Amino acid sequence: MKRIAIFASGNGTNLENILKHVRRRRIRAEVAFCFSDNPKAGALRRARRLGFSTIMFTPGHFPSKKLYEHELTRHIKREKVDYIILAGYMRVLGKEFIRVSRNRILNIHPAILPSFKGTHAIKDAYDYGVKVTGVTVHFADDSVDGGPVISQEAVPIQSGESLPSLEKRIHQVEYRLYPKAINLLLNGKLKIKGRRVIHK
Numbered sequence: 182m183k184r185i186a187i188f189a190s191g192n193g194t195n196l197e198n199i200l201k202h203v204r205r206r207r208i209r210a211e212v213a214f215c216f217s218d219n220p221k222a223g224a225l226r227r228a229r230r231l232g233f234s235t236i237m238f239t240p241g242h243f244p245s246k247k248l249y250e251h252e253l254t255r256h257i258k259r260e261k262v263d264y265i266i267l268a269g270y271m272r273v274l275g276k277e278f279i280r281v282s283r284n285r286i287l288n289i290h291p292a293i294l295p296s297f298k299g300t301h302a303i304k305d306a307y308d309y310g311v312k313v314t315g316v317t318v319h320f321a322d323d324s325v326d327g328g329p330v331i332s333q334e335a336v337p338i339q340s341g342e343s344l345p346s347l348e349k350r351i352h353q354v355e356y357r358l359y360p361k362a363i364n365l366l367l368n369g370k371l372k373i374k375g376r377r378v379i380h381k
Contacts, residue, residue, distance in 0.1 A: 183263040183367050184213045186256075188270035193217075193224025195268040195289060198356045199363065200231050208360055210367055213260035216253070218272060240272075250278040257282065264366060267321060268359075271300060279323045284373055286321040286328075287366060289359045291351045293317060293333055298326040303351055307344050313337050314347070316354045318362040320373065329378045331362045331371060 189196045196215060202208040215228035216236045228235050236256060243249040257265070267288040274286070292302035294317040299305070306314040315335040322328040334354050338347060365371050365380065372379045 182209060182211050184211045184261055185264045185266050185363075185367075186213050186260065186262045187215045187228075187266045187268050189215065189217055189222060189224035189268045190219045190271040191222055191224065191269045193222060193227045193269065194352065195355055195359060196224045197227040197231070199266060199268060199360065200228060200233055202360045202363075204231065208363055208367070210264075210363075213262045214256065216256070218270070224269070246275055247277065250275050254278060254281055264363075265321075266363060273325055274321060274323055276323045279321070284320055287331070287359075287362065288319055288321040288326070288328070289355055289362075290317045290319065290326050291355065293335065294319065294326055294330060302326075303348050304344060307338065307347055311338065314351070316351060316358050318358055320378070329373050329376050331365070331378045332358055334358055 187196050187199060199208065200212065203210060203212055212233050214234045214236050215224065217225050218239050220237055225235050225237060238252065240246060240249040265282055265286040267286065290302060292306055293315040297305045313335050315333060317333045318331045320328040320331065336351055336354055370381050372381055
């Protein structure tokens with residue numbers, strides 16, 4: 182069975198959804214550990230409550246980003262992690278980290294990439310006034326919300342809809358779309374060809 186590590190910086194609702202899928206065997210993987218770079222992250226509390234191992238340290242513990250990510254890589258190698266699942270991890274990964282784990286890192290973003298990259302994607306799309314936004318699952322690279330796209334789902338913005346309502350509907354799509362993409366990865370059903378991801 183493949184081993185995964187889940188990275189999260191914030192509240193951790195996507196992390197919790199993934200962990201529950203693992204417990205119910207809807208995602209057939211072993212969770213090596215859940216990592217956060219934020220000591221106050223809700224993700225840590227959620228993982229511990231569900232009985233999963235957690236690791237926490239911040240870039241501030243290290244003289245450089247390179248050494249911070251070297252420590253992350255050490256844990257990944259020690260725990261024999263096959264794949265890294267980003268679930269609201271709010272840092273851009275460095276080139277060396279990506280090189281070591283190339284094509285083994287998944288990310289989810291609450292917009293239809295390449296539109297509305299960055300931290301506040303849902304609000305940015307809402308404020309811009311677009312009629313359709315959505316969710317993207319993609320392989321991570323060393324750019325902001327870059328990497329080949331695995332799957333996307335559109336979410337129309339309803340007339341007169343509030344931002345909290347849109348956020349709730351986006352999250353519901355995330356909870357459904359991400360486990361499907363993770364299972365495709367775990368089952369060897371994804372092949373990268375240039376910028377394209379082919380579903381085998």
